[in-house]
Amino acid sequence: MIFSINSGLLDACVLAILSRSDEYGYRLTQEVKQVMDISESTLYPVLRRLQKSGWLTTYDQPFQGRNRRYYRITSEGLSQHTLYLSEWKEYRKRIEGIFGGESTL
Amino acid sequence: MTRKEFMQELRDRLSPLPPNEREAALSFYEEYFDEAGPNREQEVIAELGSPASVASRILADHAVKEARESPYNPRKGFSAFWAVLLAVFAAPLAIPAVVLIVGLMIAGIAVVIAIGATAIGLLVGGVALFVSGFFGLFATPATALILFGAAFLLWGLGKIVFVIVGAVLSLLGQTVSWFFDRFKGDSYAR
Numbered sequence: 388m389i390f391s392i393n394s395g396l397l398d399a400c401v402l403a404i405l406s407r408s409d410e411y412g413y414r415l416t417q418e419v420k421q422v423m424d425i426s427e428s429t430l431y432p433v434l435r436r437l438q439k440s441g442w443l444t445t446y447d448q449p450f451q452g453r454n455r456r457y458y459r460i461t462s463e464g465l466s467q468h469t470l471y472l473s474e475w476k477e478y479r480k481r482i483e484g485i486f487g488g489e490s491t492l
Numbered sequence: 493m494t495r496k497e498f499m500q501e502l503r504d505r506l507s508p509l510p511p512n513e514r515e516a517a518l519s520f521y522e523e524y525f526d527e528a529g530p531n532r533e534q535e536v537i538a539e540l541g542s543p544a545s546v547a548s549r550i551l552a553d554h555a556v557k558e559a560r561e562s563p564y565n566p567r568k569g570f571s572a573f574w575a576v577l578l579a580v581f582a583a584p585l586a587i588p589a590v591v592l593i594v595g596l597m598i599a600g601i602a603v604v605i606a607i608g609a610t611a612i613g614l615l616v617g618g619v620a621l622f623v624s625g626f627f628g629l630f631a632t633p634a635t636a637l638i639l640f641g642a643a644f645l646l647w648g649l650g651k652i653v654f655v656i657v658g659a660v661l662s663l664l665g666q667t668v669s670w671f672f673d674r675f676k677g678d679s680y681a682r
C-alpha cells in the first residue's frame with residue numbers, strides 16, 4: 388500500500404468498526420486488514436491503548452470451550468469517534484482540494 | 493517454528509511486563525491462533541513476524557505509557573541520601589562554623605550599635621556644651637567660645653560617625669541578603 392497509516396487513523400478505524408457492533412480480536416483484525424496493510428501484531432497495542440484511554444471495554448464470552456474477548460466501545464469512545472469523523476472530513480476536503488486542482492488558499 | 497514455540501518465546505520476551513499485562517497480551521495471541529485454526533498456524537506465524545518484533549512493539553507501547561504516567565525525577569532518593577550523609581559527616585566542622593559565623597555577626601552588630609550610641613552621645617554632648625556655653629556667654633565669654641567650638645566639633649564628629657554607621661549597616665544588610673540568596677539558590681538547584 389502506497390499510503391501509510393498513522394496511529395491516529397488506526398485508532399479511528401477501530402473505533403468506527405466498534406461503533407457499529409462489538410467485535411472480538413480476530414474479526415476486528417480481519418476487518419482492519421481489509422483497508423490497511425497491517426500485521427496482527429500492531430492491533431494488540433492499539434486495542435490496549437484505546438482501552439487504557441477509556442474508549443473501549445472488554446468482556447469475555449465462551450465459545451466452543453474457550454473464551455472470546457469482545458471489545459465494546461464506551462460513550463467516551465463514541466464521542467472520540469465523532470471527533471475523528473469530523474477531523475477526517477476536514478482532512479479529506481483539503482486533500483481532495485489539492486488532488487482536484489482547486490486552490491484552497 | 494510452531495505455535496507453542498512462538499508463544500513460549502513471546503512469554504519470555506514479555507517478562508519485563510507486570511504479570512497481568514503480560515497475561516492479557518499472551519491471551520490475545522492465543523485467542524488469535526485459536527480463531528485462525530490449526531490449519532492457518534504457519535500462516536499466522538508468518539503474518540505476526542518474529543516473537544521479538546511482536547514483543548518489542550508491546551514493550552515499547554508499555555514503556556511510553558510508563559514514561560507518561562511517572563513524572564521524571566532524577567536521582568531523588570540518591571541525592572536525599574547523600575545530603576543526609578554529608579550533613580552527618582560535616583556536623584563536627586559545620587556546627588562550629590555556624591556558631592563562629594553567628595558569633596561574628598552578633599559581634600559586628602554590637603560594634604555597630606556601640607558606634608551608633610557614640611554618635612548619639614557626641615551629638616547630645618555637643619548640644620549640652622552649646623547650651624552651657626550659651627548660659628556662660630556673658631559671665632565668661634572666653635570659656636563660652638571654647639565650649640561653642642567644642643560643641644561644633646562634637647556635632648561634626650557625630651555626623652561623620654552617623655554617616656559611617658549608616659554605610660556599614662547597609663553594607664551588612666546587603667552581605668546578609670546576598671549570603672541567604674546564594675544559600676537558597678544552591679538548595680533549589682539541588
